[in-house]
Amino acid sequence: MTHDNGPRSLRRAVIALVLTALSAFVLVGVAAVVASRQIAERTALTEAERSAQTLSKVVFAPAIPAVLEGDQAAHVRLDEAVHARKEHGGVARIKVWSREGVVLYSDAPTAVGRRFPLDQDIALAIDHGTSQTAISDLSDEENFSEPREVLGDHLVEVYVPLVLESGGTLCLEVYTTTARVDRARTELTGSVVTYALLSLMLLVLAQLPISIGLIRRASRADAERRRLLANALTASERERQSIARDLHDGVVQDLAGVSYAMGALRTALPPDTTPRARAAFDGVATTVRSAVSSLRTLMVDIYPPDLTATGLPFAIEDLAKRLRRNGIDVSVKVDIGDQLRSELAAAIYRAVRECSSNIARHSGAGHAWIEIGADDRQLVVRVADDGHGLHPGDDPGPGHLGIQLVHDGIRELGGELTMGPRAEGGTEVVIRLPRTA
Template sequence: MRRLLSRPERPAHTAGDLMSDWPVSPPALATDRSEVRVAVQRFLLTGLLVLLVAAVPATWWIRAVAEEHAVEHVLRVTQRLADYAVAPLITDELLEGDAAATAQLDVRLQPWLDDGTIHRIKIWDEDGTIVYADEHELIGQNYGPPSWDDDLVARGEGIATVEHQQGAENAHESSAGRLVEVYVGFVPVAGEQLVFEAYYDDAIVRDEQRSVLMGMAPALLLTLVLFQLAQLAPAVGLARRIQDHRAARARLLQHAVDAAELERVRVARDLHDDVIQDLAGLSYALEAQEMHAGPEQRGVLGRTRSILQGSLRTLRGITTALYSPDLLTLGLPKAMSNLAEPLAQRGVDTSVQIDPAVFLTPDQEGMFLKVAREAIANISKHAHASTVTLHLGVEHGATVLTVSDDGTGFDDSGSSPEGHLGLRIMRDIADAAGAELSIRSRPGAGTTVVTTLPHDAVTVRL
């Protein structure tokens, strides 16, 4: 039984509607420009993302280099301070805690403490005892083994760290936040090897980082931006070339479909005008001969005429399948219904459903009709189905044609099965119209052909 749920019919299309030339139209040009614009926008956004991704580690690297540079500068300054300003004032009296010697060193170091360059100053001996500090209460305190490297004095190299001071000897510095702690070794006039420790505010490092960053960042960013802009022109050209190739491919597919359609029409016309007419005339001649023949000849002529008439019906069916004028005269719903009529006559349970919300251009209707015709032809030849469903509707803004059957099916994981040229034809027709065609099938589980036409597709003439 065939069930038909059709939408309200619209006026039938004329042959001129379906066969009129459709050159590259303004909507197609707008679509081309839109696709190129979208491709360029994606390229720019990707470039911006890469720029940000590259800028973050570059910024951290610049900060690390600036911090290293600032620490080295502080080390040099501290070493000169210890060698030239402090060492001459380290006397035996100072080491013994003499107040006058301590006051003299206070006067020498006070300018660095007053201008905020140095936050705290300590001088240690090799045993870890503080022999001088600007906080006098620390003088004479011993905090055990020194925290610096044992070979600091021997190597003559300073040590600098940038951190919060939380040690036992840092009671006066623990609330000052991050400080640059510097140790340098020096040998005073008294001859005992000592270690000079100074604490600097970390602003000296931050200022250096800011200075280096501001000096390098513009050049780095400008280089990355120029590199991005240098790639923009080739990217636009590449997008346009890809679009041109796609347009050329669409034109080739259109020409192939047009050529196939013209060939269908030519073959159908030749069959109808020549072969079918000749065979029909032969059938009439056999009928006339049968009427005047004897009993024995009449039986032979009758069987021959029956075979001939069966062949004529088959040829007429082939002619109709090759070129059906149903869409031109009846509209899409009845044209779809007529496609399924031969299956219904063979006892196949067919269902044709067309959503009333479907509205298509003549070319789009032609595309869906051709895909349905090939799908029905494949089912008729290969599927051995008992149920066939054809549904045309709207899903998520796209127009979707689904043709399914419960026939023998095939393995869809490979290429088209042998003899199923119709599957390739359907793909070419859909591709030329800007639609997507998918085929799902399993041996013994039937076949489903789904053709999806996006709402913004610009369909070429089919």
């Protein structure tokens, strides 16, 4: 029986490796984009805060006292300074706030003198000297003078303390466009994602030959294991044939001849033969006939005469009869159609034979079920009993050589074997085999 599972397994492993690498590229790329955008945003906001603090100390702190006293010349100079920063520094709006929530100065004259609910960021800047920076959506009432159709939907909003020479503190609010944030995001995202993906690609390329080599080695080892198992199964089948043939042509024929001879001798016994001697003779003849029957049963057990789709139900029924002779009530149901490959029939027979043997020797069951069904894709074998069942911690695998050999044979054919406790008590073995094994 030939197999192409080795190359197919290798292809699957390489495909899995490639898909894993692609998944890693996607995950790393997404993570790099998110991280770089966050870093760029924090960096740009920090820079905006630093610029606002410089504007507060250098421009507004010296000029705002005179502006508040009504000095028009000082007001004009401050307007010019603000206008210059709006032209070249990305500033969109500037306001000076008092602790009472009154706008003392703004480059939008309509806002000057208006009172609004005191923002927490303004209070923090005036009372604690802390600066606050965020991206505003311009939804607050105070932003009536920042038209979205002109300035956009979002602005960088910075609140910094404005410390006067007189010792008082106001709050300087500076709105700047998000161009700096967007630019930083684009630049940092491009560089970080490029370097991250390039590094990952180099790592994958460096590991790819090693990974493929390991996969090939594992595939060769698996192919060798399958070859050895196939050889062992083939040798086992040949040995079973040889043993069955030797039994049939040798011991069974000889004992059958002895049985026939004893039958003939029974009629030729002298009339004066004592009843005790006749009984002893009959006992020997019965023993010989029983031995012949046992050997023929053993021959069928070693190598069933017909393991085809039509012969398998009869072979399974023979196994059920042996269980019935042990006092176990057996229900048998076999429905597999009329097309079944010989290796599948042999695998099913071996599995049922091993399970039946375990039921007879170990289960203490009163009833057993043997069910074999099929559809267009797979065969399903179920062998169950109502005996003692598996105890917690029992391992039905390597510790039970017969089941382990059956399990290996089923797996070699592309199927699976599960063994566990039956829901109503006892043990249940379920085997699934693809028809195209």
